[in-house]
Amino acid sequence: MALSPDGETLAGAGDDGILYFWNVATWRRIGRLTATQAEDVAFSPDGRVLATAGTDGAVRLWDVQARREVMPRPATRKGNIVAWKVAYTTDGTKLLSGDSDGTVRWWDTTTHRLVGAPLQGSGTALAVSPDGTTMATDGGAGTIVLHDLVTRRRIGAPLVGHTGTPLDVAFSPDGTTLASAGSDGTVRVWSLVRGRQSGRPVTRPGTGAIYGMAISDDGRTLVISSGSGVRLWTLTGRDRRGRLVVNPLGRPIAPDRIGDGGPVALSPDGKTLATGASDGVIDLWTVTTQRQSGAPLIGHTEDDGKRWVRGLAFSPDGAVLASTGADGTLRFWDVGTRRQIGPPVTGVHASALAFTPDGATLAAGMDDGTVRQWDRRTRREKVSPMRGHMDAVTYVAFNPDGSVLASASKDRTVRLWDLRTGQQKGQPLAGHTHAVWMAALSPDGRLIASAGRDSTIRLWDVATRRQLGRPLTGHLGDVSGIAFTPDGRTLVSAGYDATIRLWDVSLPSDLEAGVCDLAQRAITREEWNLHVPGAPYEPICAPAVP
Structure with a gap:
């Protein structure tokens, strides 16, 4: 699931292989398109294109307004490979995909071709820093690794702490802090300045999912x-x-x-x-x-x-x-x-x-x-x-x-x-x-x-x-x-x-304040008559409903 850069549209992939779009203000569905079952979605920085990572190993690009695929052919991998994650670079010129074979690949969003050799890093977790210079990904054995996106080289030692697989990572707005969630049932916060974990895990380890x-x-x-x-x-x-x-x-x-x-x-x-x-x-x-x-x-x-x-x-x-x-x-x-x-x-x-x-x-x-x-x-x-x-x-x-x-x-x-x-x-x-x-x-x-x-x-x-x-x-x-x-x-x-x-x-x-806080909308005449039968309708929560 991903939120558009302007905060107005939410996109999500269903188990049925359909991509759905919702208007955030009204929470109404505003569109859909059929796609191969997607594991992850990401909007381009300008919000015009949606990228999907598929269980068939394909990375696809979709025009958000036209609701159609814009890539002439899917960017695919041979063999039984699943594309787990996708993330854009800040300028939108490159798309990163984390694959189940333990690699992260770069795609040129204009030519739709691979750029350079893949980087080592499992595809279960993937994020790009706000300034577009650093990539964080699952490094295997419960570790998180950082790569410089300019030199394509690893930065420092792996971040060690999770006892299970890191499932998701996210940078803070200033790029100095990284949060990670793992299959060990913990959420951990890392100082990228010091290169180590900050404080204790947010959730208690040992319970597991x-x-x-x-x-x-x-x-x-x-x-x-x-x-x-x-x-x-x-x-x-x-x-x-x-x-x-x-x-x-x-x-x-x-x-x-x-x-x-x-x-x-x-x-x-x-x-x-x-x-x-x-x-x-x-x-x-x-x-x-x-x-x-x-x-x-x-x-x-x-x-x-x-x-x-x-x-x-x-x-x-x-x-x-x-x-x-x-x-x-x-x-x-x-x-x-x-x-x-x-x-x-x-x-x-x-x-x-x-x-x-x-x-x-x-x-x-x-x-x-x-x-x-x-x-x-x-x-x-x-x-x-x-x-x-x-x-x-x-x-x-x-x-x-x-x-x-x-x-x-x-x-x-x-x-x-x-x-x-x-x-x-x-x-x-x-x-x-x-x-x-x-x-x-x-x-x-x-x-x-x-x-x-x-x-x-x-x-x-x-x-x-x-x-x-x-x-x-x-x-x-x-x-x-x-x-x-x-x-x-x-x-x-x-x-x-x-x-x-x-x-x-x-x-x-x-009661009235509580009902209004729970409903977050006007109480209809039908609901009033059902729960308060025989009493005159009162326009609580909002002006009278016609």
């Missing part, structure tokens, strides 16, 4: 699945300002077994934790002692060299655990006896699972974009699949009374389904610019929170299916987990940036 999260039904325990294993946190109430207090509980659980970020599930009483590993085994743990409880659940088998557990869900009474695996099976387990209940259900390729509040039905979001339901007792499919998503379903969740199911998908939408009719309720909730990984319903069923690859969290009114206010921003990578606390006052989020964030979504004491 967070892939999943859950909160116990009593609201006392938070569990996250990260690159360093599974960690537990206690939610110990609120401070004097009403903010939720979160404290770590012990050390990571079995990082050698579940350090790959497998699925996790908490039993409704918060006493038992289930974790899925890459070897197809499910382990159960006692939360208070953080020790393994009883024998593991073994049943998922290897399929094409893959064995990992993909999805887990406890029934509301905690007696049954459902699981899906890479072997394409759905299995039901008796938590008390640690035995599988009946034969597995085959042909279930899914990672998203959820039981209805009464525990009678299990829903699964499928890789083919459908949502299917099974009777817990008979393990038979209850109704025809619900169809509507255009890509894999990544998460499913029920409202409190079990009448509505919300599904999130890689197609960048959240959809609501009426389980009495099996039909979709209204239009999909659209706004995310990339895949949606998670959706959570508030305890009262009135709000939906969604989050995903675009690093944002969005709140939606279930009744009107409209977005409330602006997206919540702060995460530096994919938002992989969201959950409401049982009182509905706080939304907890976790992401690939290895951070856990808390968002106050409770109503303020000054």
Whole structure:
């Protein structure tokens, strides 16, 4: 994603191979064009041309106004090479591309030809200083290297500190400071004058990217699945300002077994934790002692060299655990006896699972974009699949009374389904610019929170299916987990940036001011009549709506 130099246009590449353009002032989409799936985009200094780095190894140039490709032929690489990053020099005469073969190449933006020999530097991170004299890039083995763009020679020693791959770098406006974000879950700041790190990492290392999260039904325990294993946190109430207090509980659980970020599930009483590993085994743990409880659940088998557990869900009474695996099976387990209940259900390729509040039905979001339901007792499919998503379903969740199911998908939408009719309720909730990984319903069923690859969290009114206010921003990578606390006052989020964030979504004491601050627009007559039926319309937040 890139912002034009004048700050008026935002460009982003979708998973569907389409480039989208938005007007920043109105947040409306103003154009699109079809391109080979792009990993990165960059505007030229004059804002007239957009460069893209493609998974096919090609670097392409696009006329922003005409919405067409301007390069007579793509600048491509032979072999299985991916172009990860693109960046312009300050004068716009050269374009740099970081490739998966560990090189950075220069392209003349007029002739569209390569200039000179490539420089060594992985393409996962790439930036040019504001004065156009210095390039920063991933140097391999967790290092960052600097090159003089005039002499094309390396400047000084590599910057050493990250224990994982640097994923992004950025210069300060004066060019004396560099910030870097890595797969080790840290953001580091470097003084280029001194050639060393300034202070401590902004985020705590050791957690690693967070892939999943859950909160116990009593609201006392938070569990996250990260690159360093599974960690537990206690939610110990609120401070004097009403903010939720979160404290770590012990050390990571079995990082050698579940350090790959497998699925996790908490039993409704918060006493038992289930974790899925890459070897197809499910382990159960006692939360208070953080020790393994009883024998593991073994049943998922290897399929094409893959064995990992993909999805887990406890029934509301905690007696049954459902699981899906890479072997394409759905299995039901008796938590008390640690035995599988009946034969597995085959042909279930899914990672998203959820039981209805009464525990009678299990829903699964499928890789083919459908949502299917099974009777817990008979393990038979209850109704025809619900169809509507255009890509894999990544998460499913029920409202409190079990009448509505919300599904999130890689197609960048959240959809609501009426389980009495099996039909979709209204239009999909659209706004995310990339895949949606998670959706959570508030305890009262009135709000939906969604989050995903675009690093944002969005709140939606279930009744009107409209977005409330602006997206919540702060995460530096994919938002992989969201959950409401049982009182509905706080939304907890976790992401690939290895951070856990808390968002106050409770109503303020000054209700009118709070509503206006959240909505950031006029309240329509339709919304007024829905939430304040029978009361005369009042033009709060803005002049009366005609």
